[in-house]
Amino acid sequence: MLGAPFVAGFGWGRRGGERLPDDPRQWLADQLAAPDGARFPGLGDSADGLIALRTQRMEKMQGDPLVKPVFQAEVASQLGHVLTTDQPFRDRLCWFWMNHFTVSIRQGGTRAVIGAYMREAIRPHVTGRFADMLRAVMRHPAMLMYLDNTGSIGPDSRAGLRRRKGLNENLARECLELHTVSPAAGYSQADVTRFAAILTGWGVDMKAARPGFVFRANAHEPGEKMLMGRSFPEGEEGGLMALEFLGTHPATYRHIALKLVTHFIADEPAPSDVARITAVLHETGGDLKAASLALGDLPAARRPGRKFRSPMEYGAATLRALDLGFGPIAPENGHAPPKLFANVLSSLGQPLWAAPLPNGWSDKAADWTAPADMIARVDWAYRLAAIAPEVDPPELARDVLGPALRRPTLEAIRHAGSRREALTLLFTSPEFQRR
């Protein structure tokens, strides 16, 4: 019985009929010990996406003919993985870090590379060192494009003097504020500007045979620069050193511990829980596998229904409960599970990879429980229930909710007039909306 809260709280929700783990701690550890089992056959890398983007631009093609298929394949493949994975904890961590290092298709022409960004910069590092993920993120074309670093030019660099151009602070500011030390570290506007200078020249070479990260020395601001009281040398090396400094900073460990505990444990986390995860990060030099497993050891992790499901978590839980997501995906099939999944994300207010601002999606119940949110969930559950496979609703309710299933919910499901109504009642029950 102990297993059910873990499957709901640390995974994507129990698939109908899936066996509950006897040892939840081991269940979590096994998922992180084994290599990432995710396979995304047929998807290219970020260079392929950039080539599609470059060709479209050079040929002045209308209607996104090359980038759109790249994006759609990423959506189908990665959402399909959420629905079928047997390493759901590992996958939840991937999406957590993707949101921490938000890149959004709303800005910067990132549709061509956002899927590759998640597979290349986030996924390989979720059980590694935080500073390594930070470096991979900050050098990835998707992030450099999204936060405008590609055109940031040192005013005293050769390119800056010739073209009278200058800095763009966007990436530097959000890296300090959102990705690493957070405002609690007390950095100044001058730190933001100097960090932007440190990162000048970090861009994307769109002309290369295989487009990707490039350090443009002629756009790099010359000289040593100070950031938060430390001096960093001129050149690409200075940026790498600054990221290592920020990625291992005590304020960063505190900040990411707070975010992890808020995401997995409680909207208003106990300070002692945050302190525990912070300590693990300190002791291990920022080892994300150790920190992630320590979340499962917090006493609060055993409490069922401690968090309200975000639209993504809700959509995944409903589709997994119905065991949808297997079988071939025909692009023209509007009921293909990944397509359904993408649609629920949009209609419940969390469209895939489209966060409005660089701080990503909220992790808190207050932001997903407005009246219109709830009605949208009810309506969506009703539409999904219409196409659900032939399942026995009371049995499904016991399977996916375990001990969290309340008697009134079970009674309502039993007395429903149709399978469709019964499933709608299950999916809109208060216990199903939590994890």
Added chain:
Amino acid sequence: MLIRRRTAFLGLTASWMLGRSSLALGTRGSGPDDPRFVAVILRGALDGMAAVVPYGDPALAGWRQGLLSPEPGREGGLLDLGGFYGLHPALPGLHRLYAAGEMLPIHAVAGHYRSRSHFEAQDYLESGADERLTSGWLNRAVQAMPSAGRDAGRPDGVGLAMGLTVPLLLRGPTRVGSYAPAGGRHPDEALYARIAALNAADPLTGPAIRNGLKARGFSDATLAGVPPLPGMEGDQKNRKPGSFEILAHAAGGLLADPKGPRVAALEIGGWDTHAGQKGRLNGPLSQLDSGITALRDALGPVWKRSVVLVMTEFGRTVRMNGTGGTDHGTATIAFLLGGSVAGGRVGGTWPGLRQGQLFENRDLAPTTDLRAIACGVLRDHLGLGRTALAQVFPGFRSSPEAGLMRG
């Protein structure tokens, strides 16, 4: 009580229907002549000097030649606002309001905070305090409105929100519901009722579902009587109203109803123009312009009794950055619009653009506190007294801005 970094608005902006815009409504009033108030939050920091351009300042071109439109009278030029300022050419609807004496831009406005973080600044802007609060200033204002006590027994209690979430600005002790346009098939009354019963005891989902159902019933009935937006029913092939315009139009229809709400909050994004600002601003400015026009049209005769406050979390750097954009700054523009506004002029005190006149050598220096403007509207339009204003903006000691409303 403090809250942590607020990411609430993210939930608002995201539906396929709503795009980047959202709308929340508060308080039911008591009569057709009640004053109406609409707050519009521009999330992402509008460059006030691009919206209302001080083209008469001799230092302007030296900072941002690459961002400037031609002066008034030239092709594609600014829309003149009295000789020193010009309005962005994407705002013709606002310019017509200006000509009618119903628009008052106020320049060099800033909140009481000096954060250049979007997220902190939006929290402070909406809290109306020197710290992040769990309630927004507009919610506290609604609570203090003279008509608030008469709202008991109304189907939505004291409020109705539109959009998928209620922004912090309108969160707080005074309950507000929410509304979003419905899509697709939904359950029948009986199933809704069973769902509501199953959730009734739950502190989160119970009230949300209850209020959501009531709000949908009221809004559907009210909006059925409002003439549709041009293009909404496919009558104009080439025109498709934007999401902000749709929500602004719905807000107008609900506010105009005698039994409808009296206060609404909308928001619209797309202002964070770090690169390619000149091209990027046209879209959001046009949406704002058509949204305000749709709001006015849907309000009809009630426009005469209405005030719209358009505000953003901070302005942007005076100097154009290396990528044809601007970075996070300080003072910016605020707009007051509506039949009750003493408009047809540009308000505020221009601080100047010489190096020594800039704030921290980079930003437009603030000369008017946004809270003074809000207080002026709350006092002279909504009838809030001194004690109420002190609760709406705790810590604000200065006088409300006078003369914003028609006498």
